[in-house]
Amino acid sequence: MSAASSFVLFPMGEKHYALPAHRVTELARVDQQQVIPHTTPFVTGVLVRRGEVIPVWDIAPSLVGPDAPARKFYLIARRRFGSAEESTAIPVTGDCELLNRQMTAPVAKTAPYVEGLLALENEVVEVINLETLAAEVAS
């Protein structure tokens, strides 16, 4: 399976996950997250960056459960909503890395939000499809 060959690898606790690099716009330090009252699950607040209000979507509970360690950075990624697109800040637990790999098709037992797999030396990394993950969280 040939797909995007550049990926951003990010840690989430003990494991690593990846997003296609073209979806990631920047890596940001943990800024002052602001909270507004709302009822959307796993959206923990908003950041203001360059005049833009960016929602913070904590995907750690969905990926690794409630015991994920403290998040240190935000991965700012583009998320699609139908034909629209907007930035989303995804808190991650450590440094991120850009790598080029061939993505292979997910195996049958992987979660539906896994778009593909990247084989690293010591780990097989799941490439996350943000839209499928969001739909799963919403349901």
Add this chain to the structure above:
Amino acid sequence: MRLTRTQRGKQLASPGGQAAILFTVGDYTFAVPADVVREIQGTQDLRLIASELTPIRSLHNTPAPGIGVLGKKVRHTLHRGNRLHFVIDANFFLGLPPSNSTRVLVFRGQPVGLKVDGIERMTVLTHTVPLPLAFRGEERRWYANLAIVDKRVIPVLNTDALLSRLEITTLETLLARSEENIFSAVVS
């Protein structure tokens, strides 16, 4: 506190933005366009809506029909001259824990008030953005948009969502029935 004519209307629509009142509920600050607020009152004149509906209960020995959830949302009324306003508890509306309400925002053009903790200040909103699409819950109804004020993100309240036309009619009907019952009790 009644907003004067110089404070409302076109004078409030600064060319650089929209005049707004910043108010607090619990730990949060919100904004409401100044031109939709008729006046700001203390809470001393609020009447419990339950006490105004009591005659219905006493005659029929049942809770007032249709007041169930509405009774939690609208706990008070405010009578200003011949105007009646249904006062919504902002904490309940926004799903926040109870806090110390001291002010009522009385809205223009609809018989609705909003009980809030306090008024922070008036300001001009020069930078507003739509609510990000990632927000999918009740907040899409609560907020008209988000304002950035001194690097703070402040939700701008959508006052049209406070009470629907049906809810207002329901409350008005219940209160009218209540008054009829009082009248019947007095003449009989």
